[in-house]
Amino acid sequence: MEAATARMIRRLSVKTGFSLPGGPEPDAAKATLVLDCQHAGEAVQSVREDESYHLAVTPQRAHLTAPTPVGVLRGMETFLQLVERDSQGFSVPSVRIDDHPRFPWRGLLIDVARHWIPADVLKRNIDGMAAVKLNVLHLHLSDDQSFRVESRKYPLLQEKGSDGHYFTQAELKDLIAYARDRGIRVVPELDMPAHTTSWFVGYPQYASAPGPYPLDRRLYDLHDPTLDPTREEVYTFLDGLLGEVAGLFPDAYFHVGGDEVTGRHWNANPRIVAFMKDHSMKSDDDLQTYFTLRVRAIAQKHGKQIIIWHKTQTPGIPADVLMDYWGQGAGELADTVRAGNAAIVSSGYYLDLIRSAEFHYRNDPLGDDAASLTPEQQTRVLGGEACAWSEWMTPENIDSRLWPRLAAIAERFWSPQDVRDVDSMYGRLAVVSNHLRSLGLTHVSNYQLMLERLAGTSDVDSLRTLADVLEPVKNGGREQYHYTTLTPLNRLVDAVRPESDTARIFARQVKQGRENQDTIRRQLQVWRDCRKALTPLLMQSVLLHEDVPLAEDLSAVAQSGLEALGYLDAGNPAPQAWWEEQTVLLDLAAKPHAEMLLMIVNPVRTLMEAARRGSW
């Protein structure tokens, strides 16, 4: 409480310019801000921790009451959001707010295995999470490409499996305390039995196929190496490893992965095939269930409840296993919950798939078939997690991959289901984005920095005009290019934001129609004309050569839009031949170039259709 109060006072002070006292007002009756915490929080914050708060602001004072310190933290963030400015100063509106989260599990997964994301980057994102009232940081600590925790029992895990980038135990302790201070639980994940190639670089003896295993840096394709579930020494090893890591993370849950087992190394190993036969196992799924039950017992021994990635075909998983639902199939989540398991929903919240804030915002953890669950069953859907798989993320661009979209997801997890006005969300998202910048997040500053580095000059206005209407390809479309962990992520696609605000706003103006025609025309002119400065800039940097077609498309598509406006001005339908010619051009411009999409194509298509009809 004390540290949180100091942080809050500092933020308020910097925002407003008021000199605020360093300590509490000794006379409570005189206090203008009262923080009233009713009792201590849990020793280890659990998924059941009460996060509710009550905030009353009158002309005399602001009074924040909460049953627990975590509730006070949530209320403080609301209070800071309420600070308004006008030309005379700052104020907080008179309000009464009774607030509590819709879901108790509001998480963010960060994959520190595909690309190394060090503790300072996690800390600034924890600050961001706290600001939007998220409460679980799920650390995906190992995968085929690396193992990121210092194990003292099995030191070859990090020594051979991390390229030197891993969290020491002291760093994890510090990170967990930092998160705890902000009301955020840290849940570890060691993904197994597959996604474990990096483990076998140091410990090939636990794999299903003979080694040696070099570090496999490929960021594409499923990898076959898998723990051998049939040998007792594997469980002895896991007992040691899980025991050690469980001791570092106070949280009650331990995520043990379980996704994407190809089964190839199992089926190629006669001993494993014989084991399955001896145990009447009909499929790899049966063997995986056997493995999961063994791991569950080990985790229980170390005081942890396990989480696994949901898998439709895995039978026989007990009801105490928390399911992390990442599938697409309708009904699967509902079936799992009906069967008795609790679940968290990651499906629809993968930030690396580069979908819009709107897409994520509309994705409800209790949407689709889950809506058919009984109210009692629905309480077993504990919440959800946004996922930042890091194939195309680095410390430099991860903030822009997370923010501000993550704030929309955070609202989905916290606020009532019927809070779903997309325009309002986007309006507030822009405010939150600035708020997050003040906390030190680099989603805006590193964008500019990367553009300048790519161009080799700070005079990047024309490049920014282009970059502002580009987005990376969606839905894992970069996987086909066969990246490894050594491929530098320093191209324009790594700099451009996941969602083009400029294009989104332009599309809305076009949709609203004629009333915006002057704005639309001026915008199209800027895009048409920027090519003159842009092409030489792109040509002077080898890193930007691949983007020349995008500059040409931007100009040409803008020209199409201007011609469409011309027909609309004239009030007659555009000729069919013109329409057909432009359609060919736009279809080409709609294809990805340099792994990016030009986001003004669709709104210009709308203009063309209007021109074809001859009216807005």
Place this chain on the structure above:
Amino acid sequence: MEAATARMIRRLSVKTGFSLPGGPEPDAAKATLVLDCQHAGEAVQSVREDESYHLAVTPQRAHLTAPTPVGVLRGMETFLQLVERDSQGFSVPSVRIDDHPRFPWRGLLIDVARHWIPADVLKRNIDGMAAVKLNVLHLHLSDDQSFRVESRKYPLLQEKGSDGHYFTQAELKDLIAYARDRGIRVVPELDMPAHTTSWFVGYPQYASAPGPYPLDRRLYDLHDPTLDPTREEVYTFLDGLLGEVAGLFPDAYFHVGGDEVTGRHWNANPRIVAFMKDHSMKSDDDLQTYFTLRVRAIAQKHGKQIIIWHKTQTPGIPADVLMDYWGQGAGELADTVRAGNAAIVSSGYYLDLIRSAEFHYRNDPLGDDAASLTPEQQTRVLGGEACAWSEWMTPENIDSRLWPRLAAIAERFWSPQDVRDVDSMYGRLAVVSNHLRSLGLTHVSNYQLMLERLAGTSDVDSLRTLADVLEPVKNGGREQYHYTTLTPLNRLVDAVRPESDTARIFARQVKQGRENQDTIRRQLQVWRDCRKALTPLLMQSVLLHEDVPLAEDLSAVAQSGLEALGYLDAGNPAPQAWWEEQTVLLDLAAKPHAEMLLMIVNPVRTLMEAARRGSW
């Protein structure tokens, strides 16, 4: 070496876009970059560590040789600087470089006491220091306002004296290792016997005047509280404290301060006065020398050599005490060195005084009277330290107070004395500034962020036009406003940069004269006209109201300049009455407003003088 190589490869890879291998090339003959380190470095890096390196780049390969790992680190930074881009790609010129530092002590003092500067901010600045080959981070860990080290022996020091902001021992260990990895020594300072008010909040019994002592947050005036040098329990306490802190910092040196003892509390204490009389001490200076010698003995017992702030009047300081020279008096440094002491020079390198890069660059550690020292005596001037006293620095703006000016000081400390072309320095400073941004320094990004927060909008072009030609008042001119540590540093003066590049470049264009008249006119027109957008922006934010006069001055001064250009165009001397009127206007505009200076006044004065003469 391994970690440094990985960092270098990553930076090279991000800069160029090349996929570079994760590990060394096994066949040395095939390697295109050879790092050849001749022997191990010192177990604890000392001031005598060999930092030289030899870099040879041929069309076949780059070969970096150094006697020590630290030398290799320095050569790596040079190599990274040499990477050039053209439209076809990247290259390194063929060069042979034999390089070594002019001075073995090239430091930066950061005062973490006046304002708290946490470890992550220090780390990013350590990265910057390494990039410009600085090698000493001097941490000013305590002062009147706070005590920033966790002491387990005397925990009330940090508990009562830090507002909760201090380095844990684990954090310091981690920070020192981080610096060591980059070839940077960390030297602690506990300033005593004065500048110790914060110590007495928890331990009033060691003060010269009776307590209690509240935490004194004033950032102005000398504070009187002082350790009592006459009581043995004070030395027992210092033995415990210095022993504990000395154990945390492996460096051979320990800075024990010694500046600004007012003597008031000594002279008001009859027991201390009697002690002085009993020991035939004629002045406070004698008592301070007695104290310094006792502290020196304690430090020696713990394996440390002491550094003290140089004081002219302190007689009897042994030659093994390293003098930190911060005075202004001509001859003092030379006298001290002639007397046998080694010295480091901080005078002329105070970054908080907001002087130009040129001023610091021209300030030579062996300039003035020190130039008269014999070569042997000159070797006792070990180097210098830039000082970042943090009265007006926070984690948000410290980078802009340090960088890029610090790079000019770093060159002064490293390069030969005759490297002193100011224009060349400024040209290269702009390049280095971008290089530093890529390392994560926030001197550019936070400037924009602060302007946007002040304005309450991201549309701050007009504000930036003004801010770009403002500088904070110089030479501690803000002290008169009686800041405390709780005063938020969130005004325009805290955002604007210490040196206006825009004004500096404008002044140079004016100096070059007529050939730039079109550029000058366009620039003046922008300044004259920006008021239209700027004044409403300033009026809408209470934090910017105070800056309205600056906007008016900018416009009026630019108008004067345009009128001067008009007379110059006409080819006749400007009328005396006009000149007198403009002089009044410019004299007023030259005065500080809102603790800032308008930096275009002087160049416009130059234009006016030219107009008065009737010719450029």
